[in-house]
Amino acid sequence: MRPLTLSRLLAHCAILSAILFVVVVIALKLGAVPVSLYGLGHDLLRVLFRQTSQLSSEYQLIIFDIRLPRILLGIFVGASLSVAGASFQALLRNPLADPYVLGVSSGAAVGAIIALIIEPHLALAPAVAALLTPIGAFLGAALTVTAVYFLGLREGQIDSATLLLAGIISASFLQAIIMFFMSTLTGGNYRGIAFWMMGELQTQPPHIVSLVLRFGFFLAAAAIYTTAADLNLLLAGEQEAMHLGVDVRRVRLVVYIAASLLTGLAVSVSGAIGYVGLLVPHVMRLLFGSDHRILLPTAAFGGAIAVVVADTLARTVVSPSELPVGAMTAIAGAPLFLYLMRRRLA
Amino acid sequence: MSSYARSSPSALRPSGDAGDFNSDIRLSVEQVSYAYSANPTQAPLFTLEATSFQARPGEIIAIVGPNACGKSTLLKLIAGALEPLSGRVLLNGFVTHVLPHRTRGQRIAMVQQESPLLFPSRAWEFVLQGRHPYGRTLRFETEEDILIARNALAQVGAEHLSDRLMDQISGGEKQRVILARALAQQPLLLLLDEPTLHLDIGAQVDLLETLRRLASANRYTVVVVTHELNLAGQYADQVALFQKGKCLRVGPPATVFQRELLEQVFQTPLTVELGSSGRPRVNMPSAK
Amino acid sequence: MCSRPRGFVLTRKDARKKILARSSGAALLLFAASSCSTLQAQTPPVSPVAAPVYKDYVDEAGRTVRVPQPVQRIVSLAPSLTETIYALGVQDRLVGDTDYCDYPPDAQKKTKVGGAINPSLEQIVALRPDLVLVTKSLNLIETVHALDNLGVSSYGTDPHTVQEIVSSTERLAGVLGVPEAGAALGADLERHLADLQQRLSGLSPRRVLFIVWSDPLISVGKGTFIADALRLAGATSIVDSAQDWPHMSLEEVVRLQPDFLVFAASHSDSGQNDFDVLAARPGWRGLDAVRNRHFAVISDAVNRPAPRIVSAIEDLARQLHPEAFSTQPDDKEKKIPPPPPPLLRVLDSSMQVPAHLEVCACAL
Numbered sequence: 002m003r004p005l006t007l008s009r010l011l012a013h014c015a016i017l018s019a020i021l022f023v024v025v026v027i028a029l030k031l032g033a034v035p036v037s038l039y040g041l042g043h044d045l046l047r048v049l050f051r052q053t054s055q056l057s058s059e060y061q062l063i064i065f066d067i068r069l070p071r072i073l074l075g076i077f078v079g080a081s082l083s084v085a086g087a088s089f090q091a092l093l094r095n096p097l098a099d100p101y102v103l104g105v106s107s108g109a110a111v112g113a114i115i116a117l118i119i120e121p122h123l124a125l126a127p128a129v130a131a132l133l134t135p136i137g138a139f140l141g142a143a144l145t146v147t148a149v150y151f152l153g154l155r156e157g158q159i160d161s162a163t164l165l166l167a168g169i170i171s172a173s174f175l176q177a178i179i180m181f182f183m184s185t186l187t188g189g190n191y192r193g194i195a196f197w198m199m200g201e202l203q204t205q206p207p208h209i210v211s212l213v214l215r216f217g218f219f220l221a222a223a224a225i226y227t228t229a230a231d232l233n234l235l236l237a238g239e240q241e242a243m244h245l246g247v248d249v250r251r252v253r254l255v256v257y258i259a260a261s262l263l264t265g266l267a268v269s270v271s272g273a274i275g276y277v278g279l280l281v282p283h284v285m286r287l288l289f290g291s292d293h294r295i296l297l298p299t300a301a302f303g304g305a306i307a308v309v310v311a312d313t314l315a316r317t318v319v320s321p322s323e324l325p326v327g328a329m330t331a332i333a334g335a336p337l338f339l340y341l342m343r344r345r346l347a
Numbered sequence: 348m349s350s351y352a353r354s355s356p357s358a359l360r361p362s363g364d365a366g367d368f369n370s371d372i373r374l375s376v377e378q379v380s381y382a383y384s385a386n387p388t389q390a391p392l393f394t395l396e397a398t399s400f401q402a403r404p405g406e407i408i409a410i411v412g413p414n415a416c417g418k419s420t421l422l423k424l425i426a427g428a429l430e431p432l433s434g435r436v437l438l439n440g441f442v443t444h445v446l447p448h449r450t451r452g453q454r455i456a457m458v459q460q461e462s463p464l465l466f467p468s469r470a471w472e473f474v475l476q477g478r479h480p481y482g483r484t485l486r487f488e489t490e491e492d493i494l495i496a497r498n499a500l501a502q503v504g505a506e507h508l509s510d511r512l513m514d515q516i517s518g519g520e521k522q523r524v525i526l527a528r529a530l531a532q533q534p535l536l537l538l539l540d541e542p543t544l545h546l547d548i549g550a551q552v553d554l555l556e557t558l559r560r561l562a563s564a565n566r567y568t569v570v571v572v573t574h575e576l577n578l579a580g581q582y583a584d585q586v587a588l589f590q591k592g593k594c595l596r597v598g599p600p601a602t603v604f605q606r607e608l609l610e611q612v613f614q615t616p617l618t619v620e621l622g623s624s625g626r627p628r629v630n631m632p633s634a635k
Numbered sequence: 636m637c638s639r640p641r642g643f644v645l646t647r648k649d650a651r652k653k654i655l656a657r658s659s660g661a662a663l664l665l666f667a668a669s670s671c672s673t674l675q676a677q678t679p680p681v682s683p684v685a686a687p688v689y690k691d692y693v694d695e696a697g698r699t700v701r702v703p704q705p706v707q708r709i710v711s712l713a714p715s716l717t718e719t720i721y722a723l724g725v726q727d728r729l730v731g732d733t734d735y736c737d738y739p740p741d742a743q744k745k746t747k748v749g750g751a752i753n754p755s756l757e758q759i760v761a762l763r764p765d766l767v768l769v770t771k772s773l774n775l776i777e778t779v780h781a782l783d784n785l786g787v788s789s790y791g792t793d794p795h796t797v798q799e800i801v802s803s804t805e806r807l808a809g810v811l812g813v814p815e816a817g818a819a820l821g822a823d824l825e826r827h828l829a830d831l832q833q834r835l836s837g838l839s840p841r842r843v844l845f846i847v848w849s850d851p852l853i854s855v856g857k858g859t860f861i862a863d864a865l866r867l868a869g870a871t872s873i874v875d876s877a878q879d880w881p882h883m884s885l886e887e888v889v890r891l892q893p894d895f896l897v898f899a900a901s902h903s904d905s906g907q908n909d910f911d912v913l914a915a916r917p918g919w920r921g922l923d924a925v926r927n928r929h930f931a932v933i934s935d936a937v938n939r940p941a942p943r944i945v946s947a948i949e950d951l952a953r954q955l956h957p958e959a960f961s962t963q964p965d966d967k968e969k970k971i972p973p974p975p976p977p978l979l980r981v982l983d984s985s986m987q988v989p990a991h992l993e994v995c996a997c998a999l
Contacts, residue, residue, distance in 0.1 A: 004475060004488045033755040062785055063757045094465055131780050185878065203753065204777040205784065227484050234476055238462035243428060245532070246452020246480030291466040294487070321748050321755035322734060 010295050017302035021076070024306050028072050028313040033321040034063055071202050074211065074270065075312045075326075076305040078202070079277055081218050081267040083304025086278025087285075087296055088225050088260035091232040092253060093161050099279035100264040103149050103168030105142045106273035107175035109265060110198055112141020114182045117194065128207070135210045135269045142265030145171060150257065159253045161239075200274030200327030202312050210270060217266045221259040222301060228252045229293040236291070274311075274327045276334025277304050283341050373568045374402040374536060378434035379424055381417075395420050397434060398594040400587055404535075404566040407558060409579035409600075411572075412589035413613060418572040421589075422538050425570060427451050438536060452480030456529035459540040461521070467514040470524045474499055477531030499530040503557055519550035526554075530561070537562075537569045543578065551575060555582040576629045580604055588612060601627050692810050695793040695803060696771050698779075702788055703765040706811050710764040712751055713773045716792065716807075717742050718941035720768075723808050723816045731762045738936075738943070756781055766790055768807070770940070772879075794940045796863040797948070801825060804942060824945050828867060831952055834959040835869040841955045843870040843931075844883075844893040844924075849913050852883045860940050868951040869959075870895070889921040895955060896922075896930040899937045899947075906932025931955060 030036050044064065085100040093102070101107070116137025120130055149171050153164030183194060197204075206214075231252045234242040243249050264278075281303040282296065289295050311329040318324065379398050382391035395417040402408050410418050423429045425436050427443030436443045438454060446454070456477070477499065478492040500506045505523040508516055513524070522542060529537060539558075543551040555578050562569045573579055579586050580600040587597045590612045596603045604627040606619045618630045688704040710731040711717040717736035720729050731746045733754065748758040751773050759767060759782070767782055771793035782789045790810055794800040801824050808817020845865060847853040854874040855861040862872050873891045874881060896913070900906035910930045919925050931954040936943040953960050 004472070004493060007487050010487075033749075033758040034761040062760050066785055067756050067760065096465065184882070201753075203756070203781070205781060230479060230482065230484075230486065234479055236465050237468075237473075237476065240428070240459065241457070241461065243448070244426060244452065244455070244457040245476060246449045248448045286466065291468060292472070316755070321758040322750045323753045323755060325753075 005290075005292050005295055010298065013289060013295060014298050014302065017299055017306070021302055021306050021309075024309050024313075025072055025076075028309050029064060029068055031313055031317050032063070032068060033316070036060075036064065070205050070211070071312065072309055074205070074214075075202050075308040077211075077214050077218050078267045078271045078274065079281075079304035079306070079308030080222070080301040081214075081263040081304070082274065082278040082308075083281040083285075083300040084222050084225060084297055085260040085263040085267070086304075087282035087293070087300045088232075088256050088263075089278075090282055091236055091293065092159075092256050092260065093165050094236065095161075095165060096283070097279070098165070099275075100260070100267070101172070101273060101275075101278070102165065103261070104145045104172035104175055105261055105264045106268045107172045107179065108145025109138040109142040109268040110179050110194070110273065111175050111182075112144075113138040113197060113269075114179065114186070114194055115141070118182075118186075131207050132210065135206050138269035139265055142261070142268060145175065146258075146261040146265065158250055159257060164257075197272040198327075199325035200272040200330070201323075201325040202271050202308075203316075203323060204271075206270045214266050214270055217262055221262045221266075222297070224255055224259040226294075226297055228255055229297055232256070232293040233291070272325075272327065274308065274330055276330045276338070277307055277311075280334055280337055280341065281307055284337075287341075287344070371403055372401050373404050373439055374425070374570070375437040376400050376421075376425065376434075377437065379421075379431045379436055380433045381420055381424060381429060382432050383420070395424070395592045396594070398587075399434075400585070400594070400597045402568045402570065402585065404568055405563050406584040407562050407569040407571060407582060408585045408587060409571050409573055409583035410587045410589065411574070411576060411579050416589040417592040418589060419540055422457075422540050422570065422572055425536070426455050426457050426538055449480050452532060454534055455536045455538065456532040456534035457538045457540070458522075458525050458529045458542055460544065461525060464513055467512045469509070470500070470505070470511050470513060470516070470527075471496060471509045473513055473524055474527045474531050477528040480532060495533070496527075496531050499527040500524070502530055502561060503527045518545040519547070519553075522546060522550070522554065523557075526557070530565075535568065537567045539569070539571045539573075541572055541574065543573055543575050551578060558582065576604070576609075580627045580629065601625065604629060692790065694791045695806075696791040698791065700788050700790050702790065702810060704812070706765045708762065708764045708766075709811070710748060710759055710762055710767045711736065712748070712754055712767060712778070713770045714738065714751075715773075715939035715941040716768040716770060717745075718939060718943055719804055719807060720811075722820055722942040723804070723811065723813055725811055725813055725816075728811075730764060731759065752778075754778065756785065760785055760787065766810075768792070772940070792940075794860055795858060796860055797828070797867055797944065798863075800860060800940045800942070800944060801828075803940070820942060824942055827945050827949065831867065831869075831949060835952060835956060838869060838956055838959060840866070841870045841894045842873050842891070843895045843897050843955070844873055844888055844891075845897045845899075846909075846913070847880060847899075849909070849916075852885060852888070853880050854883050855879070856881055860944075861937060864937055864944055864948050865897070865951070868948045869956050870897070870951065885918050885921075889918075892922065893924055894929060896924050897951065898930065898932045899935045900932055901935050 026038070026041070029041055030038055041064070044060070082100050086098070089098040089100060089102060090096055092098075113134050116133045120133050123130075123133075125133070149164065149167045150159070152167035152171070153159055155163045179198075186194065205211075231242065231247045234245050234247050235249065235252060239249055267274075282300050285296055285299045285303050289299050307330070308326065311333065312326045315324040315326045315329040377399055379395070381395040383394075384391040398421065400408070410421060412418055420429070424431050425443065427436065427446055430444050438446075443451065443455065474496045475488055475492060478488060478495065481492070482488070497506070497509075500509055503523040503526050505520065505527055508520055508524060511520075513521065516524070522545075526539075526542075537558075542554060546554065558569055558571070559582050561567060571579070571583070583600055585598060586600045586603040588595045588603050588608065595608065595612065601621065604619050606617060609617050609619065609629065616632050618632055619627050620630065622628050689701045690704050692700050692702055694700050707728055708730045709720065709725070709728050711720060711729060712733055714733065714736045717729065717732045718738050720726055721739050721742065726741065729742075729745055731748045732742055733751045734747050734749060735751060736742045736745070746758075746762060748762070749755040752775055756778075764787060767787055767789040769779060769789050769791045771791055774791070779789050779791065790807070792803045792807060794803045801821050804824075805814075805817040805821040808814055808820070843865060845855050845861060847855060854876075855865075855872060856874065856876045856879045857872065858877060859879050862874075865872050873888070873893045874883060896910065898906045898909045900909060910928075910932075913919055914925045914928075924930065931951055933951045933954070934943075934947045937947040937951070
């Protein structure tokens with residue numbers, strides 16, 4: 002009998018954060034413009050000691066204004082998607098659930114498209130205009146989440162099967178709307194949306210949006226983590242969980258809202274990056290077990306690592322061109338999914 | 348092998364401060380009825396008519412009757428999972444339905460047919476889930492929890508299954524582990540919904556013997572829904588006979604297992620004979 | 636499978652403290668790292684040369700752009716803009732262009748920064764450009780925003796007609812500091828166009844279908860510069876759509892029965908091939924133009940809003956209206972062209988036209 006202990010949890014998290022650190026350093030090094038590790042370390046120290054005037058400004062720009070924000074974005078998006086994916090898999094009692102199964106990403110895409118369409122007609126300052134797409138995407142996501150919630154109610158309570166159905170139908174419906182828009186959009190808009198729907202981290206959101214993403218991640222992830230033990234029981238069965246003292250209704254609501262928030266925020270800034278929310282939880286289950294108290298934190302780290310790795314590959318394999326990061330996760334994700342299926346999705 | 352092997356029954360005694368203020372009656376079902384309708388505009392599909400009975404610590408009550416006569420519904424009402432249409436269920440004077448979830452989990456344990464597990468866990472993990480009502484939000488299991496879980500497995504004779512995966516053990520073994528989880532809750536009330544369903548006769552007897560032993564040793568009140576008339580007759584202190592939502596009779600097995608009553612309820616010729624211990628046996632008459 | 640080390644169980648209080656401490660530590664670290672980067676974003680790049688001079692321009696997307704003076708290092712993010720730079724003679728200042736910038740051939744030797752819609756920001760920044768050129772129909776607004784955030788100026792063009800291509804070229808020349816070359820180039824283009832108008836005056840335009848893509852069938856909308864180019868070549872597109880790249884149904888095309896099909900191809904052989912492939916498709920024989928093999932192939936310069944489009948227009952005009960070009964104007968019978976329009980007279984007498992750009996007056 003070896004139950005989960007806090008020290009074991011922290012040990013695993015420490016290992017994963019070390020891996021994440023290494024991945025970040027490598028990601029900072031690689032790119033269209035060569036950067037040496039020694040120089041990188043040196044410059045990071047200089048920055049920490051505020052001796053910034055000695056750095057060449059292009060170097061500064063590349064490392065700190067292009068690569069580092071992009072890596073940070075990747076970390077938070079990856080962590081958000083993985084935690085959301087694990088949560089939805091528990092909530093819907095379905096190992097094939099991913100963060101987008103309830104239509105959040107389609108809703109966000111519709112919101113973003115609408116924002117793109119109306120933006121030229123509004124006379125906005127550039128700073129405000131840049132906010133329009135993420136806000137539009139988030140509103141679209143929020144509206145979809147609300148609609149699916151009410152569609153998924155049964156006798157006043159969230160019912161997993163009904164919720165899943167409602168989500169899938171909403172996603173299909175919204176996809177149809179997206180296709181309609183895309184066939185009528187002109188030139189640059191079309192290309193932009195197609196790129197965005199594949200998931201890309203190249204577009205840096207305005208600073209305030211990044212802050213909201215990070216804050217929202219910690220808030221929502223913490224909320225879900227408080228229900229981690231309950232989720233373990235919920236997976237054993239709803240009736241059984243209730244008899245074991247779980248307030249099923251409250252747990253479902255908290256997880257639904259928090260996981261949708263995580264997904265909505267992630268999709269609003271980076272588009273729909275696929276496979277991360279689906280596969281990272283499964284891999285972490287294989288490695289660390291299904292106990293959500295360890296699954297959720299390790300999934301967060303795992304998702305961050307996965308997205309940073311995928312994004313680094315995306316911007317180096319066909320350098321100086323860039324692939325959308327969603328393409329990279331799909332290329333790696335599909336074979337991995339097959340492999341996991343053959344191991345019977347432990 | 349380990350120092351935890353001293354499986355003291357007392358470790359599984361009901362916990363907490365909800366002491367038996369009236370040591371005679373622990374469970375009191377008072378005029379409880381229920382109606383269920385799939386559609387608000389339709390007439391209720393099913394009704395449990397006003398039912399009353401009582402049970403003491405250490406007693407086993409068996410609820411018997413044909414299919415779809417409201418047995419499972421009654422169990423859920425007792426567990427506090429459903430709100431009765433009328434009447435109330437009292438556990439040591441507290442209405443079960445309004446108890447907070449946590450407290451309910453510490454007082455009432457339910458053993459029922461399990462839904463298939465999505466991500467199968469090990470038996471010891473499964474049993475540890477029974478300690479959930481005692482933990483705070485962000486908690487990990489304590490030494491005490493582990494001790495209690497081990498104890499529970501030992502009490503049901505399933506310690507050797509501790510490391511096995513739940514989807515790789517037999518039906519009877521699984522049933523024992525589920526019972527162990529219920530014991531780990533240190534409940535006052537133990538509810539079992541058709542626990543003998545997929546078990547062979549040996550396993551059935553085994554289970555009921557265990558329940559008998561546990562009920563008297565740990566002073567549980569046990570309510571068992573079962574089809575097995577003879578098991579009920581052999582092990583239960585009281586039997587409640589239901590037909591179509593109506594409780595026809597409650598009492599010691601000898602008073603409930605009357606031939607005319609049983610034949611009317613089950614719509615088949617039956618004979619009843621009293622065994623040496625005073626317990627009734629229900630038989631099917633030999634084919635002509 | 637990872638081995639699970641045996642851990643000791645902590646008391647709850649310790650556990651809580653530890654969780655709190657470590658998570659807040661991690662959070663602080665991440666926030667520190669992120670705020671680090673934002674600090675950098677607020678300091679503009681320091682140029683090694685002392686006191687840079689700027690001039691403000693309003694680009695064709697309505698944005699005010701601060702352009703460093705002089706513009707020595709240019710990065711182009713569109714093939715049309717690369718061509719324009721060469722046409723203006725300032726290609727020495729072009730330090731980077733996209734993978735798709737292939738004309739003139741020398742452009743392929745420039746440092747590549749990636750695609751037009753997904754360029755590498757790092758590569759652009761590493762080239763230290765004074766100005767980045769973008770065009771609204773091809774590049775993404777996100778790229779422009781990202782460049783703004785990095786302190787790199789970008790100037791955008793947005794021509795919708797051939798006339799606008801010409802004026803856009805002249806304006807761009809002004810921004811780049813070579814207004815004379817721009818004016819000269821513009822004048823030359825105008826002259827060619829005017830000549831063309833004169834030749835084609837009185838001739839009824841051919842009804843054409845311009846084929847962007849054959850499967851699915853995509854043509855050009857009436858608001859595009861390609862449609863305008865067709866018009867100037869003595870043709871009118873049978874497609875009347877507000878979308879830029881409308882999908883057409885074959886039925887509709889058969890109903891409208893264009894006189895000619897027009898293909899844009901990089902080589903004339905592939906154009907011929909395009910037509911043959913199309914003609915073999917079921918249903919296409921319903922078109923008169925297919926049965927009579929009435930098709931025109933022009934250079935793919937028509938797809939780019941650059942000076943070279945004028946030669947493509949002329950080429951198309953020659954194919955559609957050969958009679959306007961086969962003879963000298965004097966020999967034409969009833970179609971005697973009117974006297975030279977006043978514009979050309981003004982050009983001849985007052986414009987300072989460099990010798991090598993002077994068009995022979997006998998082309999009239």
